[in-house]
Amino acid sequence: MSITSDIIRGHTEAIILSSLLEQDSYGYQINKDIMKKTNNAYELKEATLYSAFRRLEQAGCIRTYWGDETVGARRRYYAITEDGRKAYQGYKQEWQEAKEIIDKLLK
Amino acid sequence: MSITSDIIRGHTEAIILSSLLEQDSYGYQINKDIMKKTNNAYELKEATLYSAFRRLEQAGCIRTYWGDETVGARRRYYAITEDGRKAYQGYKQEWQEAKEIIDKLLK
DNA sequence: AAATATACCTCATCTGTCAAGGTATATATT
DNA sequence: AATATATACCTTGACAGATGAGGTATATTT
Numbered sequence: 001m002s003i004t005s006d007i008i009r010g011h012t013e014a015i016i017l018s019s020l021l022e023q024d025s026y027g028y029q030i031n032k033d034i035m036k037k038t039n040n041a042y043e044l045k046e047a048t049l050y051s052a053f054r055r056l057e058q059a060g061c062i063r064t065y066w067g068d069e070t071v072g073a074r075r076r077y078y079a080i081t082e083d084g085r086k087a088y089q090g091y092k093q094e095w096q097e098a099k100e101i102i103d104k105l106l107k
Numbered sequence: 108m109s110i111t112s113d114i115i116r117g118h119t120e121a122i123i124l125s126s127l128l129e130q131d132s133y134g135y136q137i138n139k140d141i142m143k144k145t146n147n148a149y150e151l152k153e154a155t156l157y158s159a160f161r162r163l164e165q166a167g168c169i170r171t172y173w174g175d176e177t178v179g180a181r182r183r184y185y186a187i188t189e190d191g192r193k194a195y196q197g198y199k200q201e202w203q204e205a206k207e208i209i210d211k212l213l214k
Numbered sequence: 215a216a217a218t219a220t221a222c223c224t225c226a227t228c229t230g231t232c233a234a235g236g237t238a239t240a241t242a243t244t
Numbered sequence: 245a246a247t248a249t250a251t252a253c254c255t256t257g258a259c260a261g262a263t264g265a266g267g268t269a270t271a272t273t274t
Binding site: 112113115116117119151152153154155158159162178179180181 | 261262263264265269270271
């Protein structure tokens, strides 16, 4: 991983929500998707991922249910809620604004 | 201010170095410049600013000297060092990469 | 005399990240 | 049969940057 945690900080929840917009998924898979999308340039640390899940659930942005796997490890699935979709739109807007601001400041 | 601290987090040092690339300056002025450049969309909190100065000096990225004001409040000036210029290039590169990665992830 | 602007600073607290540890199942290798 | 690897979940404590709240001092405006 090349990108530092302080730069990505604050985007974790948006990244997770973005992934859940595509389809319900579970922690391990979400992280694999992130790696694939970024050509292995970025991955979430597990502890970061799970603490973000807790915050998102607490905030009502996601809901969770256990998968019905009969073989292999159990999977806890996450689904984005309506509040989560709204929150995502806010995060996206913030990102667009932040990009502009930082671009102006780093000349 | 609209941008949240967690999104700007990690950019503080780069923003200060960028300002010092233009000319030597002091805390109060640097913050005023940031506000002006961003049309008041962003300003550093004083405590954030000064803790960043400490880190930058510790890391050898800036050096400091007192202004010779005969009237008004004293000013502590900061100048970017050669190491600071190098660090800035690194920060800028990181920002370009981070932008790409986050843009890929927030669809 | 009081308020505002300039200009510096410290300290305690908060929050997201993450290293390090753990549990359990299934498959591939030795 | 034992070991390693991959999948899949989780918790805890520590760290570091950001910040609210407080402080000091000078000069100007009301």
